[in-house]
Amino acid sequence: MARLKTFLLALITLGCALGIGFVMQNGAGPGRADLATSVVDPDSIVHTSSVAPVQRRAPRAADMVIPAVASAGDGRSAGIVFAALQRASLEGPRGPDKRHIFECGMYLTAQPRPGAMVALALSAPCHGATRVTFHHDGMMFTGMTDPDGALDVEVPALSEKALFAATFASGDRVTAQADVPAMPFYDRIVLQWKGRTGLQLHAREFGAPYFSEGHVWAASAGDLSRSALGEGGFMTLLGDPHAPAPMLAEVYSFPVGTARRDGTVAVTIEAEVNADNCGREIAAQTIERTEQRPLRLRELTLDMPGCDDANGFLVLKNLVENLKIAAR
8 A cells, every 4th residue: 555655646746747837926825824822831841952953054045034923912812913924925015016027027936846845946137146035825934046136945835736925125026836736645844933043843753762763853854765655754944044134944744645654753843052042032933734734833932041051952842743644
C-alpha cells in the first residue's frame, strides 16, 4: 500500500511539472483560519542548555519576514488583530495607480514543485535592491530583490489553490496562483516571527532523540527525497536574518499521505536565551495545517529571562500539537 501511495504522489508531481503555469490576479483575501491566542504557561517551560545554537544558512536570492504583534487595546484578541492585518495586506492598498505596475513590467509567477512546494519568481524592474513582503494563507516573510528587481524563492504551500502576493512599501503589489494537488499528502507547521527572537522549530519523529537522524530542525533540515518515500519530514527556512527588522519563518512538513510507519512526531518550539532577547517579551505566530483540521493560526508571547541568566534554551511545550501519523 505504501508503494501505491508513493506511486500516486509521483504521478501527481509529474502532473504538476507538465501543468505548470500562473494566474495573475488583482486581489484576493487569505484562506479562512481558526484563530486562537496562546499564552505561554510558565510550568510548560523547560530551561535547558542541552541544545546547541544553530547558524541559519545564508539565504539564496529569495529571503523573507512578518509584522510585529500588537495587542488590541479594546479587549479583542491579538489573534483576530493579526488576521485582520493579513487580510488587509492582501486586499490593498488601493491607492497606487495600477498603470505604474504595467509600465514597470512587474509580474509574479507561481509554479508547483515536488513536496507540495511552489516556486515563486518575482520581476520588479522599478524595485531593484528593495524589500518585498510575500503573503500566503497567513504566512508572511520578507526578502530583498536583486539590483534588477528580481527574486526567486520556493515556498511550502498551505492550500491546494495557493494564492501568493508580493507587496512593496510603495504600495505596488502583484499576485499569482498555483494549483498544488500534492498538498493533501502533507501536514505542515509554521513558526514565524520578527527580529532576533532566538526561536526555533523542532520535530522529533517517532521518538527520535535530539541530534539523531529523526530530529529535524534548522541545522538538520531533512531531505526531500526521503520525504517523497514517506520516511520522514523536512524543514524549510524562510527569511534573511541580516536584513533590517527581518521577518523569518521555519516550516516543518511531513508526508502523511505516504507514511511508512505509525507513530508520533513530537513538535516543540524552543528559544535560545541570548543578549538580543534577554529581559524582554518576544512574540511569534504558528500556523498548523493537517489532514484532521483546516488552517489554524495562533499567536504566542513569551517573557524571556533576565540578562543575568542569558544562556541556555527554553523548551516551550504544548504550544503546537504533536502530529499523529498512521502508516499508509
